[in-house]
Amino acid sequence: MKTLVTRSSMPPFEEYVAMIKPLWESVWLTNNGALHKQFEEELKNYLGVTGLSLMTNGHMALELALQALGVAGPDEDGEVITTPFTFASTTHAIVRNRLKPVFCDIRRDNYTIDASKIENLITRKTKAILAVHVYGSPCDVYKIEEIAQKYNLKVIYDAAHAFGVRIKCGTKESGIAQFGDASMLSFHATKVFHTIEGGAVAFSDTQTGDKLYRLKNFGIMSETEVDYVGANAKMDEFRAAMGLCNLQYIDREIKKRKAKTERYRMNLKEVKGITLLPEQKGVIPNYAYFPVLIEDDFPATRDEIYAELKDRNIFARRYFYPLTTRYSCYKGKFDSFPTPVAEEIARKVLCLPLFADLSGETIDTVCKIVDARRFQ
Numbered sequence: 001m002k003t004l005v006t007r008s009s010m011p012p013f014e015e016y017v018a019m020i021k022p023l024w025e026s027v028w029l030t031n032n033g034a035l036h037k038q039f040e041e042e043l044k045n046y047l048g049v050t051g052l053s054l055m056t057n058g059h060m061a062l063e064l065a066l067q068a069l070g071v072a073g074p075d076e077d078g079e080v081i082t083t084p085f086t087f088a089s090t091t092h093a094i095v096r097n098r099l100k101p102v103f104c105d106i107r108r109d110n111y112t113i114d115a116s117k118i119e120n121l122i123t124r125k126t127k128a129i130l131a132v133h134v135y136g137s138p139c140d141v142y143k144i145e146e147i148a149q150k151y152n153l154k155v156i157y158d159a160a161h162a163f164g165v166r167i168k169c170g171t172k173e174s175g176i177a178q179f180g181d182a183s184m185l186s187f188h189a190t191k192v193f194h195t196i197e198g199g200a201v202a203f204s205d206t207q208t209g210d211k212l213y214r215l216k217n218f219g220i221m222s223e224t225e226v227d228y229v230g231a232n233a234k235m236d237e238f239r240a241a242m243g244l245c246n247l248q249y250i251d252r253e254i255k256k257r258k259a260k261t262e263r264y265r266m267n268l269k270e271v272k273g274i275t276l277l278p279e280q281k282g283v284i285p286n287y288a289y290f291p292v293l294i295e296d297d298f299p300a301t302r303d304e305i306y307a308e309l310k311d312r313n314i315f316a317r318r319y320f321y322p323l324t325t326r327y328s329c330y331k332g333k334f335d336s337f338p339t340p341v342a343e344e345i346a347r348k349v350l351c352l353p354l355f356a357d358l359s360g361e362t363i364d365t366v367c368k369i370v371d372a373r374r375f376q
Contacts, residue, residue, distance in 0.1 A: 003314045003353050009246065023238075039235075039241075039244050053212040058188060061201045068201070081118055081126060082130040084336070112131065112132065128154040129148060136165050138167055141180070160186035165284065186199045194242070267363065268367055275293035305369075316353065318351075
Protein backbone atom coordinates (compact mmCIF):
# COMPACT_ATOMS: atom_id res chain seq x y z
CA MET A 1 0.00 0.00 0.00
CA LYS A 2 1.33 3.41 -0.96
CA THR A 3 1.72 6.20 1.56
CA LEU A 4 1.81 9.54 -0.25
CA VAL A 5 3.16 12.77 1.19
CA THR A 6 -0.43 13.95 1.62
CA ARG A 7 -3.96 12.72 1.11
CA SER A 8 -7.16 14.66 0.60
CA SER A 9 -9.58 14.87 3.50
CA MET A 10 -13.09 14.00 2.33
CA PRO A 11 -16.44 14.87 3.89
CA PRO A 12 -19.04 12.12 4.40
CA PHE A 13 -20.26 11.01 0.98
CA GLU A 14 -23.91 11.44 1.90
CA GLU A 15 -23.34 15.05 2.96
CA TYR A 16 -21.73 15.98 -0.34
CA VAL A 17 -24.48 14.27 -2.32
CA ALA A 18 -27.11 16.15 -0.31
CA MET A 19 -25.28 19.40 -0.95
CA ILE A 20 -25.16 18.97 -4.73
CA LYS A 21 -28.62 17.35 -5.18
CA PRO A 22 -30.43 20.70 -5.71
CA LEU A 23 -28.20 21.34 -8.73
CA TRP A 24 -30.20 18.74 -10.65
CA GLU A 25 -33.26 20.90 -10.10
CA SER A 26 -31.77 24.36 -10.68
CA VAL A 27 -29.28 23.26 -13.36
CA TRP A 28 -27.22 26.28 -12.26
CA LEU A 29 -23.76 24.76 -12.31
CA THR A 30 -21.49 27.81 -12.43
CA ASN A 31 -21.54 31.61 -12.86
CA ASN A 32 -21.97 32.75 -9.25
CA GLY A 33 -24.69 30.32 -8.19
CA ALA A 34 -26.26 29.88 -4.77
CA LEU A 35 -23.57 27.54 -3.40
CA HIS A 36 -20.83 29.85 -4.66
CA LYS A 37 -22.39 32.80 -2.82
CA GLN A 38 -22.91 30.80 0.37
CA PHE A 39 -19.37 29.43 0.31
CA GLU A 40 -17.88 32.88 -0.23
CA GLU A 41 -19.73 34.29 2.78
CA GLU A 42 -18.89 31.39 5.08
CA LEU A 43 -15.22 31.57 4.07
CA LYS A 44 -15.07 35.30 4.78
CA ASN A 45 -16.44 34.66 8.25
CA TYR A 46 -14.03 31.80 8.93
CA LEU A 47 -10.97 33.68 7.68
CA GLY A 48 -11.98 37.01 9.22
CA VAL A 49 -11.59 38.95 5.97
CA THR A 50 -13.79 41.69 4.55
CA GLY A 51 -13.38 40.73 0.90
CA LEU A 52 -12.93 37.43 -0.89
CA SER A 53 -13.09 36.36 -4.53
CA LEU A 54 -13.36 32.64 -5.29
CA MET A 55 -11.31 31.30 -8.19
CA THR A 56 -10.98 28.11 -10.21
CA ASN A 57 -7.50 27.49 -8.73
CA GLY A 58 -4.81 29.16 -6.66
CA HIS A 59 -2.54 29.91 -9.59
CA MET A 60 -5.14 31.95 -11.46
CA ALA A 61 -5.93 33.68 -8.17
CA LEU A 62 -2.30 34.76 -7.91
CA GLU A 63 -2.01 35.90 -11.52
CA LEU A 64 -5.21 37.93 -11.30
CA ALA A 65 -4.27 39.43 -7.92
CA LEU A 66 -1.14 40.91 -9.51
CA GLN A 67 -3.30 42.37 -12.27
CA ALA A 68 -6.06 43.66 -10.00
CA LEU A 69 -3.55 45.54 -7.84
CA GLY A 70 -2.00 47.22 -10.88
CA VAL A 71 1.33 45.48 -10.44
CA ALA A 72 1.09 43.95 -13.91
CA GLY A 73 0.92 46.87 -16.34
CA PRO A 74 1.72 47.83 -19.92
CA ASP A 75 5.42 48.40 -19.20
CA GLU A 76 7.37 45.17 -19.20
CA ASP A 77 10.24 46.17 -16.92
CA GLY A 78 8.40 46.06 -13.58
CA GLU A 79 10.03 44.05 -10.81
CA VAL A 80 8.55 41.95 -8.02
CA ILE A 81 10.67 40.89 -5.06
CA THR A 82 9.95 37.29 -4.15
CA THR A 83 11.49 34.04 -2.95
CA PRO A 84 13.00 31.17 -4.98
CA PHE A 85 12.04 28.68 -2.23
CA THR A 86 8.50 28.02 -3.36
CA PHE A 87 6.30 26.09 -5.75
CA ALA A 88 6.57 26.87 -9.46
CA SER A 89 3.27 28.77 -9.45
CA THR A 90 4.66 31.72 -7.49
CA THR A 91 7.41 32.55 -9.97
CA HIS A 92 5.30 31.62 -13.00
CA ALA A 93 2.56 34.06 -11.95
CA ILE A 94 5.09 36.90 -11.95
CA VAL A 95 6.68 35.98 -15.27
CA ARG A 96 3.39 35.29 -17.03
CA ASN A 97 2.39 38.84 -16.10
CA ARG A 98 5.51 40.11 -17.91
CA LEU A 99 7.15 41.10 -14.66
CA LYS A 100 10.69 40.36 -13.56
CA PRO A 101 11.12 38.27 -10.41
CA VAL A 102 13.89 39.53 -8.13
CA PHE A 103 14.88 36.76 -5.76
CA CYS A 104 15.49 37.39 -2.09
CA ASP A 105 17.08 34.87 0.26
CA ILE A 106 15.11 33.15 3.02
CA ARG A 107 15.32 32.91 6.79
CA ARG A 108 17.01 29.90 8.28
CA ASP A 109 14.46 29.56 11.10
CA ASN A 110 11.24 29.30 9.07
CA TYR A 111 12.29 29.28 5.37
CA THR A 112 10.20 32.36 4.50
CA ILE A 113 11.53 35.45 2.73
CA ASP A 114 14.17 37.27 4.78
CA ALA A 115 12.59 40.69 5.30
CA SER A 116 15.92 42.13 6.46
CA LYS A 117 17.28 41.65 2.93
CA ILE A 118 14.37 43.10 0.97
CA GLU A 119 15.32 46.79 1.03
CA ASN A 120 18.66 46.17 -0.67
CA LEU A 121 16.78 44.71 -3.64
CA ILE A 122 14.38 47.61 -4.17
CA THR A 123 14.92 49.72 -7.30
CA ARG A 124 12.88 52.34 -9.15
CA LYS A 125 11.33 49.44 -11.10
CA THR A 126 10.09 47.57 -8.01
CA LYS A 127 6.32 47.36 -7.91
CA ALA A 128 5.53 44.78 -5.29
CA ILE A 129 6.68 42.20 -2.77
CA LEU A 130 5.29 38.71 -3.31
CA ALA A 131 6.10 36.72 -0.19
CA VAL A 132 5.26 33.09 0.58
CA HIS A 133 4.03 31.61 3.86
CA VAL A 134 6.11 28.45 3.36
CA TYR A 135 4.65 25.25 4.86
CA GLY A 136 2.10 27.53 6.54
CA SER A 137 4.81 29.38 8.50
CA PRO A 138 3.95 33.10 8.35
CA CYS A 139 6.40 35.61 6.93
CA ASP A 140 7.44 38.60 9.02
CA VAL A 141 4.26 40.39 7.96
CA TYR A 142 4.81 43.43 10.16
CA LYS A 143 8.32 44.13 8.85
CA ILE A 144 7.17 43.58 5.26
CA GLU A 145 4.27 46.01 5.78
CA GLU A 146 6.69 48.59 7.15
CA ILE A 147 8.95 48.29 4.10
CA ALA A 148 6.01 48.41 1.69
CA GLN A 149 4.66 51.60 3.23
CA LYS A 150 8.09 53.22 3.18
CA TYR A 151 8.57 52.57 -0.55
CA ASN A 152 4.90 52.65 -1.62
CA LEU A 153 4.88 49.02 -2.77
CA LYS A 154 2.05 46.53 -3.03
CA VAL A 155 2.23 43.36 -0.93
CA ILE A 156 0.78 40.07 -2.14
CA TYR A 157 1.05 36.93 -0.03
CA ASP A 158 1.15 33.46 -1.49
CA ALA A 159 -0.77 31.82 1.33
CA ALA A 160 -1.35 28.56 -0.53
CA HIS A 161 -0.07 26.58 2.48
CA ALA A 162 -1.55 28.76 5.18
CA PHE A 163 -5.31 28.23 5.29
CA GLY A 164 -6.56 28.76 8.85
CA VAL A 165 -3.22 29.97 10.25
CA ARG A 166 -3.51 32.75 12.81
CA ILE A 167 -1.00 35.19 14.31
CA LYS A 168 -1.03 36.59 17.83
CA CYS A 169 0.39 40.04 18.54
CA GLY A 170 -0.16 41.03 22.15
CA THR A 171 -3.85 40.55 22.84
CA LYS A 172 -4.76 40.74 19.14
CA GLU A 173 -5.23 37.64 17.03
CA SER A 174 -5.40 37.90 13.24
CA GLY A 175 -6.06 35.44 10.44
CA ILE A 176 -3.17 35.11 7.99
CA ALA A 177 -5.33 36.21 5.04
CA GLN A 178 -5.90 39.62 6.65
CA PHE A 179 -2.39 40.79 5.79
CA GLY A 180 -1.11 42.49 2.64
CA ASP A 181 -3.01 44.15 -0.17
CA ALA A 182 -4.05 40.66 -1.23
CA SER A 183 -3.54 37.08 -0.07
CA MET A 184 -3.88 34.12 -2.39
CA LEU A 185 -5.28 30.91 -0.98
CA SER A 186 -5.11 27.54 -2.71
CA PHE A 187 -7.85 24.95 -2.28
CA HIS A 188 -6.10 22.25 -4.27
CA ALA A 189 -6.83 18.66 -3.25
CA THR A 190 -3.42 18.34 -1.55
CA LYS A 191 -4.02 21.24 0.83
CA VAL A 192 -5.23 21.27 4.44
CA PHE A 193 -8.54 22.62 3.15
CA HIS A 194 -9.69 21.87 -0.38
CA THR A 195 -12.47 22.23 -2.92
CA ILE A 196 -10.95 19.53 -5.19
CA GLU A 197 -9.39 22.36 -7.24
CA GLY A 198 -9.90 25.97 -6.37
CA GLY A 199 -8.53 29.08 -4.77
CA ALA A 200 -9.35 32.57 -3.64
CA VAL A 201 -7.99 36.07 -3.23
CA ALA A 202 -8.61 37.82 0.08
CA PHE A 203 -8.55 41.62 0.04
CA SER A 204 -9.80 44.65 1.97
CA ASP A 205 -10.21 47.25 -0.79
CA THR A 206 -13.55 47.07 -2.63
CA GLN A 207 -11.93 48.37 -5.82
CA THR A 208 -9.67 45.32 -5.81
CA GLY A 209 -12.73 43.12 -5.50
CA ASP A 210 -14.42 44.85 -8.44
CA LYS A 211 -11.34 44.34 -10.61
CA LEU A 212 -11.02 40.69 -9.60
CA TYR A 213 -14.62 40.07 -10.59
CA ARG A 214 -14.02 41.56 -14.02
CA LEU A 215 -10.75 39.71 -14.46
CA LYS A 216 -12.17 36.29 -13.60
CA ASN A 217 -15.27 36.66 -15.77
CA PHE A 218 -13.93 37.88 -19.15
CA GLY A 219 -14.58 41.51 -18.14
CA ILE A 220 -18.29 40.93 -18.73
CA MET A 221 -20.51 43.37 -16.82
CA SER A 222 -23.79 42.83 -18.68
CA GLU A 223 -25.15 41.20 -21.80
CA THR A 224 -23.74 44.02 -23.90
CA GLU A 225 -20.95 45.52 -21.78
CA VAL A 226 -17.40 44.13 -21.60
CA ASP A 227 -15.10 46.73 -20.03
CA TYR A 228 -12.02 44.65 -19.12
CA VAL A 229 -9.76 42.19 -20.89
CA GLY A 230 -10.44 39.35 -18.51
CA ALA A 231 -9.90 35.61 -18.16
CA ASN A 232 -12.13 32.75 -17.06
CA ALA A 233 -11.26 31.85 -13.48
CA LYS A 234 -14.68 31.29 -11.90
CA MET A 235 -15.34 28.57 -9.33
CA ASP A 236 -18.21 26.21 -10.16
CA GLU A 237 -20.98 24.96 -7.87
CA PHE A 238 -19.57 21.47 -7.38
CA ARG A 239 -16.32 22.82 -5.97
CA ALA A 240 -18.19 25.31 -3.81
CA ALA A 241 -20.24 22.41 -2.45
CA MET A 242 -17.09 20.48 -1.57
CA GLY A 243 -15.75 23.59 0.15
CA LEU A 244 -18.94 24.04 2.19
CA CYS A 245 -18.80 20.42 3.31
CA ASN A 246 -15.10 20.47 4.17
CA LEU A 247 -15.38 23.78 6.02
CA GLN A 248 -17.55 22.07 8.64
CA TYR A 249 -14.67 19.73 9.50
CA ILE A 250 -11.60 21.93 9.04
CA ASP A 251 -10.91 22.55 12.74
CA ARG A 252 -11.15 18.83 13.43
CA GLU A 253 -8.83 18.08 10.52
CA ILE A 254 -6.22 20.56 11.77
CA LYS A 255 -6.45 19.03 15.25
CA LYS A 256 -5.75 15.60 13.76
CA ARG A 257 -2.76 16.97 11.84
CA LYS A 258 -1.43 18.47 15.06
CA ALA A 259 -1.48 15.05 16.73
CA LYS A 260 0.44 13.51 13.80
CA THR A 261 2.99 16.34 13.90
CA GLU A 262 3.54 15.86 17.62
CA ARG A 263 4.17 12.15 17.09
CA TYR A 264 6.78 12.92 14.44
CA ARG A 265 8.46 15.42 16.76
CA MET A 266 8.53 12.96 19.63
CA ASN A 267 10.15 10.31 17.44
CA LEU A 268 12.72 12.52 15.75
CA LYS A 269 13.64 15.18 18.29
CA GLU A 270 16.72 13.30 19.54
CA VAL A 271 17.98 12.07 16.17
CA LYS A 272 21.38 13.66 15.59
CA GLY A 273 21.77 15.16 12.15
CA ILE A 274 18.02 15.74 11.66
CA THR A 275 16.75 19.30 12.10
CA LEU A 276 13.05 19.93 12.65
CA LEU A 277 11.34 23.16 11.67
CA PRO A 278 11.09 25.22 14.89
CA GLU A 279 7.64 26.09 16.16
CA GLN A 280 6.89 29.80 15.65
CA LYS A 281 6.09 31.85 18.71
CA GLY A 282 2.74 33.62 18.54
CA VAL A 283 1.50 31.49 15.63
CA ILE A 284 -1.50 29.15 15.63
CA PRO A 285 -0.42 26.77 12.84
CA ASN A 286 -2.39 24.53 10.50
CA TYR A 287 0.20 21.73 10.35
CA ALA A 288 0.22 21.72 6.56
CA TYR A 289 3.55 19.90 6.11
CA PHE A 290 6.24 18.18 8.15
CA PRO A 291 9.62 19.18 6.70
CA VAL A 292 12.93 17.94 8.09
CA LEU A 293 16.47 18.88 7.17
CA ILE A 294 18.96 16.07 6.58
CA GLU A 295 22.13 17.76 7.74
CA ASP A 296 25.59 17.19 6.30
CA ASP A 297 26.73 15.30 9.40
CA PHE A 298 23.98 12.70 9.01
CA PRO A 299 25.35 9.40 7.63
CA ALA A 300 22.89 9.37 4.70
CA THR A 301 22.03 12.13 2.24
CA ARG A 302 18.57 13.55 1.80
CA ASP A 303 18.24 11.83 -1.57
CA GLU A 304 19.30 8.46 -0.14
CA ILE A 305 16.58 8.67 2.53
CA TYR A 306 14.07 9.81 -0.09
CA ALA A 307 14.97 6.78 -2.25
CA GLU A 308 14.80 4.30 0.61
CA LEU A 309 11.37 5.53 1.68
CA LYS A 310 10.22 5.32 -1.94
CA ASP A 311 11.48 1.72 -2.17
CA ARG A 312 9.12 0.95 0.71
CA ASN A 313 6.16 2.67 -0.98
CA ILE A 314 6.44 5.76 1.23
CA PHE A 315 6.52 8.84 -0.96
CA ALA A 316 8.10 11.84 0.75
CA ARG A 317 8.72 14.97 -1.32
CA ARG A 318 11.69 17.28 -1.74
CA TYR A 319 9.69 20.50 -1.29
CA PHE A 320 11.19 22.79 -2.58
CA TYR A 321 13.93 21.34 -4.73
CA PRO A 322 15.18 22.67 -7.00
CA LEU A 323 14.74 26.37 -6.34
CA THR A 324 12.67 28.07 -9.03
CA THR A 325 15.81 29.95 -10.06
CA ARG A 326 17.24 26.59 -11.15
CA TYR A 327 14.38 25.67 -13.48
CA SER A 328 15.45 25.10 -17.07
CA CYS A 329 12.70 27.45 -18.29
CA TYR A 330 14.39 30.31 -16.44
CA LYS A 331 18.00 29.44 -17.19
CA GLY A 332 19.87 32.54 -18.31
CA LYS A 333 16.74 34.71 -18.25
CA PHE A 334 16.92 36.33 -14.83
CA ASP A 335 20.05 37.42 -13.00
CA SER A 336 19.60 36.16 -9.50
CA PHE A 337 21.13 37.68 -6.41
CA PRO A 338 22.89 35.08 -4.24
CA THR A 339 20.47 33.11 -2.07
CA PRO A 340 22.80 30.80 -0.10
CA VAL A 341 20.33 29.94 2.66
CA ALA A 342 17.67 28.96 0.14
CA GLU A 343 20.22 26.85 -1.74
CA GLU A 344 21.19 25.04 1.46
CA ILE A 345 17.63 24.38 2.60
CA ALA A 346 16.59 23.15 -0.86
CA ARG A 347 19.48 20.69 -0.84
CA LYS A 348 18.63 19.29 2.60
CA VAL A 349 14.84 19.45 2.96
CA LEU A 350 12.49 16.48 2.88
CA CYS A 351 8.76 16.68 3.60
CA LEU A 352 7.56 13.51 5.29
CA PRO A 353 4.00 12.21 4.81
CA LEU A 354 1.42 14.17 6.78
CA PHE A 355 -2.35 14.11 6.58
CA ALA A 356 -5.24 13.89 9.00
CA ASP A 357 -5.83 10.13 8.76
CA LEU A 358 -2.18 9.06 8.60
CA SER A 359 -1.74 6.20 11.05
CA GLY A 360 0.58 6.44 14.01
CA GLU A 361 2.12 3.15 12.96
CA THR A 362 3.08 4.59 9.58
CA ILE A 363 4.64 7.61 11.26
CA ASP A 364 6.67 5.29 13.50
CA THR A 365 7.79 3.27 10.47
CA VAL A 366 8.93 6.41 8.62
CA CYS A 367 10.88 7.59 11.65
CA LYS A 368 12.51 4.19 12.17
CA ILE A 369 13.68 4.14 8.55
CA VAL A 370 15.17 7.62 8.92
CA ASP A 371 16.77 6.87 12.29
CA ALA A 372 18.15 3.51 11.15
CA ARG A 373 20.37 5.25 8.59
CA ARG A 374 22.49 6.53 11.47
CA PHE A 375 23.79 3.03 12.05
CA GLN A 376 24.50 1.91 8.47
